[in-house]
Amino acid sequence: MADGNCLIANDWICGEYVRTRGQELTDATLQHIGITLASVAIGLLVALPLALLARRWRPVAGPVLGATTILYTVPSLAMFSLLVPVFGLSAAVVVTGLVLYSLTILVRNILAGLASVPQDAREAARGMGYGPVRLLFAVELPLALPALMAGLRIATVSTVSLTTVGAIIGYGGLGNLIYEGMRSYFKSQVLTASVLCVVLAVVADLALLLVQRLLTPWARPKRRTKPGKPVAGGAGRPEKAVA
Amino acid sequence: MGVLERTWDWLATAAHWSGTDGVWHRLGEHLFLTVVCLLISCAVALPVAVVLGHLGKGGALAVNIANVGRAVPTFAVLVLLLLSPLGTHGSWPTVIALVLFAIPPLLTNAYVGMREVDRDMVEAARGMGMTGAQVIARVELPLAFPLIVTGVRTAAVQVVATTTLAALPGGGGLGRIITAGFRLTDTAQVVAGALLVAALALLVEGAFVLLQRFLDPMRGHVTAVQDRPA
Numbered sequence: 295m296a297d298g299n300c301l302i303a304n305d306w307i308c309g310e311y312v313r314t315r316g317q318e319l320t321d322a323t324l325q326h327i328g329i330t331l332a333s334v335a336i337g338l339l340v341a342l343p344l345a346l347l348a349r350r351w352r353p354v355a356g357p358v359l360g361a362t363t364i365l366y367t368v369p370s371l372a373m374f375s376l377l378v379p380v381f382g383l384s385a386a387v388v389v390t391g392l393v394l395y396s397l398t399i400l401v402r403n404i405l406a407g408l409a410s411v412p413q414d415a416r417e418a419a420r421g422m423g424y425g426p427v428r429l430l431f432a433v434e435l436p437l438a439l440p441a442l443m444a445g446l447r448i449a450t451v452s453t454v455s456l457t458t459v460g461a462i463i464g465y466g467g468l469g470n471l472i473y474e475g476m477r478s479y480f481k482s483q484v485l486t487a488s489v490l491c492v493v494l495a496v497v498a499d500l501a502l503l504l505v506q507r508l509l510t511p512w513a514r515p516k517r518r519t520k521p522g523k524p525v526a527g528g529a530g531r532p533e534k535a536v537a
Numbered sequence: 538m539g540v541l542e543r544t545w546d547w548l549a550t551a552a553h554w555s556g557t558d559g560v561w562h563r564l565g566e567h568l569f570l571t572v573v574c575l576l577i578s579c580a581v582a583l584p585v586a587v588v589l590g591h592l593g594k595g596g597a598l599a600v601n602i603a604n605v606g607r608a609v610p611t612f613a614v615l616v617l618l619l620l621s622p623l624g625t626h627g628s629w630p631t632v633i634a635l636v637l638f639a640i641p642p643l644l645t646n647a648y649v650g651m652r653e654v655d656r657d658m659v660e661a662a663r664g665m666g667m668t669g670a671q672v673i674a675r676v677e678l679p680l681a682f683p684l685i686v687t688g689v690r691t692a693a694v695q696v697v698a699t700t701t702l703a704a705l706p707g708g709g710g711l712g713r714i715i716t717a718g719f720r721l722t723d724t725a726q727v728v729a730g731a732l733l734v735a736a737l738a739l740l741v742e743g744a745f746v747l748l749q750r751f752l753d754p755m756r757g758h759v760t761a762v763q764d765r766p767a
Binding site: 367371491495496 | 607609620699702706724730734735
């Protein structure tokens with residue numbers, strides 16, 4: 295097979311494309327990962343105090359949840375466009391938009407996780423002389439982790455997918471390649487970037503699942519009781535608290 | 538504050554509202570695509586979800602399809618369809634992408650709604666001699682109604698958002714005002730278009746919330762399965 299031909303024939307799958315544009319693909323993937331990581335990390339840093347605030351002062355809870363829900367309804371293209379006058383054509387537009395989206399899921403799931411902490415565990419910790427800060431970090435947050443991590447996974451996967459829309463202002467990671475490929479009718483570029491995008495989402499999801507397993511050893515299914523029989527692959531386990 | 542004033546000026550200019558590139562025409566396109574695609578996806582997804590939910594089968598499918606819908610970028614699918622042989626057939630790529638992304642919330646919510654119906658009630662209905670179809674129509678559907686409407690609401694907002702994105706590969710709808718604004722580097726037009734799109738999405742969401750309140754006798758007991766629109 296003549297390798298260069300697939301570029302000329304504009305095939306969907308083209309090894310030559312991946313070989314010759316490796317650097318471009320790597321750069322786009324790194325930008326994609328950077329935008330996603332920044333958005334989810336900032337989202338988590340903002341969502342945690344918001345959720346704690348909403349839990350502490352009931353009157354705040356309604357407005358916080360309402361505002362994040364409204365933000366969530368705004369289509370991504372409109373969200374990024376509205377942020378352009380604020381930040382100019384920079385990556386900050388995309389990151390801010392994605393942070394605002396992730397807040398809805400993260401705040402809700404952190405609240406649900408904190409609400410699911412058994413009252414007995416709290417009482418026991420208080421009885422042992424835990425102050426409010428130690429109670430939060432040593433007892434409540436660890437017990438809220440499954441719900442928090444479920445939210446983090448959903449937020450991360452949606453963020454990876456939505457980052458592509460940032461291509462409208464040139465900061466869309468792999469979305470930039472899809473956008474260029476659309477303009478120039480370059481099939482293998484569009485397909486390769488799209489597939490990489492989905493792979494990125496799946497890898498991120500699995501990585502977070504692994505982190506969750508490592509952080510919550512008590513929640514692992516008991517496998518050691520019957521070493522001969524493998525436990526059915528987690529299909530029947532309760533799904534996320536709030537989506 | 539210059540941008541806000543210029544945006545207001547843009548919106549207040551009558552010429553921007555008329556003609557093929559005008560707001561009214563784009564809004565018409567947007568609403569037409571939204572309604573048609575929502576109806577198609579409801580017709581495809583709801584019967585499947587109701588039957589699967591009734592039989593209690595395909596739970597893994599209903600859950601996984603939501604995860605797949607979240608992981609696959611809408612923009613990528615729009616462009617892939619445009620470059621496929623379908624791309625030469627007018628708005629078909631857009632319609633297909635819209636339907637594809639509206640199906641997951643419809644399917645998942647309707648399925649969960651059907652499964653969450655109290656099993657005792659279903660048993661009681663069977664004991665009274667109801668057939669499968671009667672159980673669906675008289676017991677399960679009324680009780681699953683709130684979640685089914687939630688699914689339709691999520692799908693509707695999703696379709697509005699996806700239709701906006703369809704402007705990037707040259708589809709119709711209000712997104713075209715934004716993309717044209719970017720091409721002309723006219724920030725006021727970009728912001729004006731974005732405001733119109735955001736207002737439309739919020740109106741659709743609000744309309745469905747009201748509809749749900751009026752039609753649903755058991756409000757307050759709904760656990761929403763929500764998904765981020767594109």
